[in-house]
Amino acid sequence: xxxxxxxxxxxxxxxxxxxxxxxxxxxxxxxxxxxxxxxxxxxxxxxxxx
Numbered sequence: 001x002x003x004x005x006x007x008x009x010x011x012x013x014x015x016x017x018x019x020x021x022x023x024x025x026x027x028x029x030x031x032x033x034x035x036x037x038x039x040x041x042x043x044x045x046x047x048x049x050x
Contacts (some may be wrong), residue, residue: 014048021046 020026032043 017046 034042
């Protein structure tokens with residue numbers, strides 16, 4: 001896989017993750033499943049790595 005195709009694939013994956021985070025699916029899928037493990041409300045941060 002070339003560097004250019006790797007970059008394109010990573011950009012595509014980043015867009016998919018951004019859309020997932022913007023929808024209620026993250027809250028409904030992930031948060032509901034992890035909720036029994038929390039002692040308080042979580043602080044959720046999403047980072048982009050260059």
